[in-house]
Amino acid sequence: MASPIIYKAxxxxxxxxxxxxxxxxxxxxxxxxxxxxxxxxxxFKAKTLNSCVIMxxxxxxxxxxxxxxxxxxxxxxxxxxxxxxxQLEFASSLNAALELARGAQPCPAVTAGETEGESxxxxxEYSKIMIIGGAGLFAEVAPxxxxxxxxxxxxxxxxxxxxxxxVDMTKIGTTISFDPPMLEGRASYYVCQAKQxxxxxxxxxxxxxxxxxxxxxxxxEIADDELLDKVxxxxxxxxxxxxxxxxxxxxxxx
Ligand SMILES: NC(=O)c1ccc[n+]([C@@H]2O[C@H](COP(=O)([O-])OP(=O)(O)OC[C@H]3O[C@@H](n4cnc5c(N)ncnc54)[C@H](OP(=O)(O)O)[C@@H]3O)[C@@H](O)[C@H]2O)c1
Numbered sequence: 001m002a003s004p005i006i007y008k009a010x011x012x013x014x015x016x017x018x019x020x021x022x023x024x025x026x027x028x029x030x031x032x033x034x035x036x037x038x039x040x041x042x043x044f045k046a047k048t049l050n051s052c053v054i055m056x057x058x059x060x061x062x063x064x065x066x067x068x069x070x071x072x073x074x075x076x077x078x079x080x081x082x083x084x085x086x087q088l089e090f091a092s093s094l095n096a097a098l099e100l101a102r103g104a105q106p107c108p109a110v111t112a113g114e115t116e117g118e119s120x121x122x123x124x125e126y127s128k129i130m131i132i133g134g135a136g137l138f139a140e141v142a143p144x145x146x147x148x149x150x151x152x153x154x155x156x157x158x159x160x161x162x163x164x165x166x167v168d169m170t171k172i173g174t175t176i177s178f179d180p181p182m183l184e185g186r187a188s189y190y191v192c193q194a195k196q197x198x199x200x201x202x203x204x205x206x207x208x209x210x211x212x213x214x215x216x217x218x219x220x221e222i223a224d225d226e227l228l229d230k231v232x233x234x235x236x237x238x239x240x241x242x243x244x245x246x247x248x249x250x251x252x253x254x
Pocket of ligand 1: 018019020021026027028029030031032033055056057058059060062075076077078092093094132133134135136137140162
C-alpha cells in the first residue's frame with residue numbers, strides 16, 4: 001500500500017493559474033468543460049501534481065473528487081461539503097485559501113484521514129500554489145499571479161456559459177512561451193481528434209483573432225491551412241464534431 005502523504009508549503013511559494021479556454025474566453029458549459037481534450041488533462045496533471053490546488057465549489061463539483069497527489073483547498077460557504085470530504089480543506093475566500101496554502105500548518109485532512117495504521121507518512125513540500133478555477137477566482141488572481149498556464153483552444157463555443165475574465169497580461173510585464181512554438185512568426189497548434197461530449201458545438205473562427213485573446217495582437221497569426229482543413233471537416237455552419245485545434249501558452253510575470 002502506498003504511504004500516506006502530507007503536504008506542506010515550502011518557505012517560498014509561487015501562485016499560478018491554470019485554465020483551458022476557447023478564443024472567446026469560454027471555459028465552462030452547464031457545469032462542465034465544453035470540450036473533451038485528453039492531452040490537456042495530462043497537461044493539467046503534469047502542471048499541478050504535488051502542488052496545492054485552490055478551486056471554487058462549482059469547479060470542485062465538476063471534477064467530482066479531490067485531486068490525488070495534491071493538496072486540495074475548496075472555497076465555499078457550504079458546510080455540507082465539509083462533512084462529505086474529509087480529504088479536502090476549505091476556505092471562505094481566496095485570501096483565506098492562500099493564507100492556508102502558504103501557512104506552516106501541513107495539510108490536516110490528509111493527516112487525519114490517511115495516517116492510521118502502520119504505514120509511514122511521507123511529507124512532501126510544495127512550492128507551487130495553483131488556482132484552477134472558476135471564473136471569479138481567475139479574475140481575482142490573474143492580476144497577482146506569477147504564472148498563467150493557458151490552453152488556448154482555437155474555436156468558439158456558442159453554448160458556453162462561463163468565461164475567463166478580461167485580463168491584459170501584456171500591460172504588467174510578461175514573458176510568453178508557446179507549445180508548440182511559433183514557426184516563422186506563425187502560431188502553430190496541436191490537433192486533437194478525440195470524440196467530443198454530447199451537445200458539443202464549436203465554431204472555427206474567422207481569422208481576425210486580435211480582439212479575443214490575452215496576448216498581443218501581433219502574435220495572432222492563423223494556423224496552417226493544411227491543419228485547419230483537418231479541423232474544419234464538414235458542416236455548412238462551420239461546426240465540427242471531432243477535432244480540436246489547441247496550443248499551450250505560458251505567461252510568466254517578468
Ligand atoms: N476550462 C477550464 O480550465 C475550467 C477551469 C475551472 C472551471 N471550469 C468550468 O467553470 C465552471 C465552474 O466555474 P464557476 O465560475 O461557475 O464557479 P466556481 O468559481 O468554481 O465556484 C463558485 C462557487 O465557489 C465559491 N467561491 C468562488 N469564489 C469565491 C470567493 N472569492 N469568495 C467566496 N466564495 C467563492 C462559492 O461557493 P458557495 O456558493 O458554496 O459559497 C461560489 O458559488 C464549470 O463549468 C467548470 O467546468 C473550467
